[in-house]
Amino acid sequence: MNRATTAALSILALLSLTSLTACGGESGSDADSAQKPAATTPAEKQETPEERLKQMVITKADVSGMDVSDADVATSDASEFAFAKSQREVTVEEPVCAPLAYAMNQLPLDEPQADVTRSVSKGLNDPFTYVLLATYESGRSEPALTDLSKAVDACAGGFTAKANGNTSAYDSVTAEEPVAEAGDESVAFRSTLTFQGVEHTVHTQAVRSGEVLAVFFSVDGTAIANARPSDAKLPSAVVKAQNAKLA
Template sequence: MNRPAKAALVSLALLSLAGLTACGDSSDSAADKPKTDASANASKAPSPAEHLASSIITAADTDGFHVEETSDEYAFAKSTDEVTVDKPVCAPLAYAMNQLPLGNPQADLARVASGPSDAETELSKGINHTYVTLSAHDSGDAESAFADARTAVDACTDGFTAKANGNEASYDSVTPEKVSAAGDESLGFTSTTGFRGIKHVLHAEIVRSGDVLAVYFSVDGMAFVDNRPSDSKLSPTVVKAQNGKLG
């Protein structure tokens, strides 16, 4: 329901309440008021998907970055059900680095923000892509999913391999990385992977804000194409903007 419709509904509820107060006795008014207020409040509550849609970053939030929906065309997997990991404890990290939500979300949404090489000092080697995946959870599930990710960072230092739909991604190592405090809790990690004998360092961050998880992952895709090493850091502009919108 859009905002004008919501406002109209609230106005109608108030007018109805005023009529009851004028025509009925005080006990009727007292009995009806909580029901009217509850109905109005229920109409205002956004669904998990609507909440994420209003919370996800846009180009206007990111100071020069291009923000767009992610594409399934080159996706490692379209859902977590398609992914198998040789070390199951490491599964949350495989999801985080492939734009898949953690835990058992009610809704999820992903965007990719691309920045020009002169936008930030760490982007000087080429175009940086910072992926943002938001997921909304039932009470307690976000905390549980975050805890599983923290356990994975500590347990998967020797790396792991993930497979999906004939694709294989091998991560040689995982290392905790210090990140700025954000939301209710946050953690960061780096992972190394090799492609055609070339080493690439990948960075990720997970932030929990209430019942919403934000997962950030960065990669310099052209480095794989050009056969050159990469160390693609998360864009602080993108991360700060998204964390700010989540509160």
Template structure:
């Protein structure tokens, strides 16, 4: 994707394997003899970041698509602290559409899923995991933002994204414990673009899906970029 396209996309808009630690050198008392004895091998606890890596879709899950770490060269914002809004209540919407985590997660991971066809839309998957109750709170905040921001809002970071309207819609794939979806319309250099986003919660993990056609935006061609059902269903299946 060239610079012009990357900038246009940004205007809208991470692991190690399970390890075993040998503790043979450590001794613990043997209650029967009073002598020290070797402790047993034990598996280290999987970190939140490692867990998300295991849950993220792989190319074998989505035939015809590539799964990669997105470039950070021209992102709209690298952290939520960089984003300011004319309507603070709309912050979850801006975060969801720019691959920033919702709420206060323990870890987050984003991948971009593309076809090999030049000019096709790009889809982003952001997974987040939370302490008890955090995932529910994140989904609740997103739902409230959809209700409060129907007339649109403006977000600023590395550029300005002005959204004309936000509307709830039926999800591409309903799964997990709860799912919500919305579409946002924006006008960029005279062309109207409809952007689709979906969030799915499965336990304490939330998956946010977002699709955009940067080529259409860069070329001032109207777009309505829907989420690819195969990708959403594959990721939801991995969440369980």
């Protein structure tokens, strides 16, 4: 885990307090050889859903001038900085708002077959964008995105999520236009939160491409830690680069 990613996750944790040979043998005659069963070629190992996602997820080579790091807090050494490591740890007073809490805390929507997460930033003091890819069984990705869309409308007045003694409170949730149109459908929204009396805006977009969902979330952790107002917009270059790999 590099220093930049750990620092960003630390800030998110701070915010949450308020707001992963054929059978041998001796050779014999030609006749003996003919009676022996032919050697079989081992079946080619099938790629797992997680392995496929790792081939699809954004890398440093895809975004010029940015660092890309593994941000899978569920399995990394940075797990202690996460608001939650699984959906089971999260509680929301209004269950309809739960997908929002998942999307803004690098947790997958619904129940995917596998998921991977990366963090993207120009530098330690710049906003971080988290990219989560999740793949689903046939027919499961569309309902997952529908639930997120319903949550945006139902939780416009804000909501509070809790996990492991931490609390994340959001003042408002507002639908907005996607940063970049891609895939089969998209849902985009901004959320406001207040920390130490200062308002901050974070942005999220989810894109469905077949049975894969890409969720993008941007936050300016440095501004939050320094009580400086922030509006962490999603970088279009990151969204476009990731979507291009899913096309």
